[in-house]
Amino acid sequence: MEIKSILIKDTTREERIQIVAHGLNQCGGSCDFCSGCDNLGGGSVEAFYEPYINGEKELRQLNEEYVSNSGMVR
Secondary structure: OOOOOOOHHHOOHHHHHHHHHHHHHHHOOOOOOOOHHHHOOOOOHHHHHHHHHOOOOOHHHHHHHHHHOOOOOO
């Protein structure tokens, strides 16, 4: 997958879904039935990345919120 930019302004919703799926695949498997992020306090993967996929928050913002809230995205 070759994406030049991951910014919301440069991507479609479908591309953002692919970006999230590709990034999550880096841990070695699919997210189906994993709940690893939920176990680490980040909440469900779908809920965590929904604001990015819907074009509401950039990935950078979500990551900053995750770190500043000790793993809880609000």
